[in-house]
Amino acid sequence: MCLLVSDVSTDVSYLFLKGTEELILFGFPEALCIYLGKELAAIVIKQPKRSEATLFSSVWEEKSDIWIMEEGCSCFYSKMGTKLSIGLLIVLAIVLLMVRVLYVVYWCGKPFPKGASQSFSTLVVLGSGGHTAEMLSLLSVLRKDRFTPRFYIAAATDNMSLQKAHSFEDSVAEKPVVKEASSQFMKIYRSREVGQSYVTSVWTTIVAIVHALWLMIRIRPQVILCNGPGTCIPLCVIAFLFKVMGIRWSSIFYVESVARVKKLSLSGFLLYKLRIADQFFVQWPQLQKKYPRAHYVGCLM
Known part of the structure; x- marks a missing residue:
């Protein structure tokens, strides 16, 4: 040797x-x-000898090149393994999120479990153009002791809806102390006003979403009642996300306006197609045939 x-x-x-x-x-x-x-x-x-020294040097350089190649391959496989692990984690997170969303969609609309609370904090979304009148008509037939406390929300530029809600609560309240404890009135920013340019509406939409998020964190309602105003969309979407993340389970009840005879409003269409609403009600049989998951309840006015 x-x-x-x-x-x-x-x-x-x-x-x-x-x-x-x-x-x-x-x-x-x-x-x-x-x-x-x-x-x-x-x-x-x-x-x-000189020739042997030269041979040794060349052999040593060849071995060095081999070691460098081996180290390069090791680094390459290490980076590939890291990227693969990150990719698998992302895929796993997406799969878990999809499973959670499907779970929430499946349980949406199911009746409240036995032993549930005797009263439910209720968020009532009001809107101009007849939406408030229809909503107050609906509230008049509900059991006030079951849906309390009630939080009324209207657009910041809607001056009439909250006044009507105040008058409604004054008419049904038995005691002033109970009235103050069972109802609150709030305003929410609009994403876009009528006639507002789309360029400036980007900023107002961001502000409206942040404000809606703050209101939902503050209220955290168990029941949401809405019938078509555009202000209900960010509130309902945030409520759905809260259910997916396990923060709060809010049951969303959407009643389409009686003015909608042949097709849904934009708000109703979005909530129906995205399966955000737990229960979806229409007041005309033509709509129920066109949207089979909706429930026909007749005219409520």
Whole structure:
């Protein structure tokens, strides 16, 4: 066995025990070679010639290149493994999110479990153009003791709806103390006013969404009643996201306006197609035939 040695720290006795027959010291002084030759007589000690030194150098460079290639492959596979792990985590998160959404959609519309609370905090969304009159007519037939406390929300530019809600609560309240404890009145920013440019509506939409989120965190209703105003869309979407994230389970009841005879309003269409509403009611049989998941309840006015 012939061995090339280029490091003075090499344990020569260890090489001898391994059965080395010839030891070539690369780059060592001749005096050291003669000394080692006397100490280890069984091993032939010699220095490489110029050609041998050149050969050793080329072999060493080839091994260095191989080591660099191996390290490069290791780094490549390590990066690939990291990217693959991140990709798998993202896919797993998406799958879990989809499963949670399907779970929420499946349980939407199911009746309240036995032993549920005797009263439910209720968010009532009001709107101009007849929406408030229809909503108050609906509230007049509900059990006030079951849907309390009640939170009335109208657009910030709608000055009449909250006044009508105040009058309604005054007419049904038995005691002033109960009235104040069972109802609250709030305003919400619109995403876009009538005639507003689409460029400026981007900023107002962001403000409206943030405001709606703050209101939903503050109220956290168990029941949401709405019948078509555009202000109900961000509130219902946030309520649905709260259900998906497990923050709060809010049952959304949407009653389409009596003015909608042949097709749904934009708000109703979005809530129906996205399956956000737990229960969807229409007041005309033509709509029920066109949208089979809706419930026909007749004219409520």
